[in-house]
Amino acid sequence: MHKNWFSIGGLLIGLSGSLMSLIVCYDYILGESFKGLDFLLFLLIMLPAIFALVTSFVAAPIILVPFIWSLPFSTYLCIASDVKWFAISCVTYLISAFLKFQGTKNRIHLSN
Numbered sequence: 001m002h003k004n005w006f007s008i009g010g011l012l013i014g015l016s017g018s019l020m021s022l023i024v025c026y027d028y029i030l031g032e033s034f035k036g037l038d039f040l041l042f043l044l045i046m047l048p049a050i051f052a053l054v055t056s057f058v059a060a061p062i063i064l065v066p067f068i069w070s071l072p073f074s075t076y077l078c079i080a081s082d083v084k085w086f087a088i089s090c091v092t093y094l095i096s097a098f099l100k101f102q103g104t105k106n107r108i109h110l111s112n
Contacts, residue, residue, distance in 0.1 A: 020089050
């Protein structure tokens, strides 16, 4: 499935970012920190994290979709409430997509 280090790094970083986002989001939904934002946290943070968890195993950089999906709300939470965890997980999606892109580009050059 993964034949080079870029793809493996993209897989591991994507998995860690999505799991971190799921754990932090679960903690905030059950806690008292963001009362009233439960639906938004589920729709704009948890669903992209689940999608990122699934797309971490795909070789193509489809993990850009959860990055774009969660970027506006993660940025808002980072600026408005000083919560950096969601922004960090969003950046891990971008890093994972970059590594996966390098892995697919590297695989194309190796096959020629």
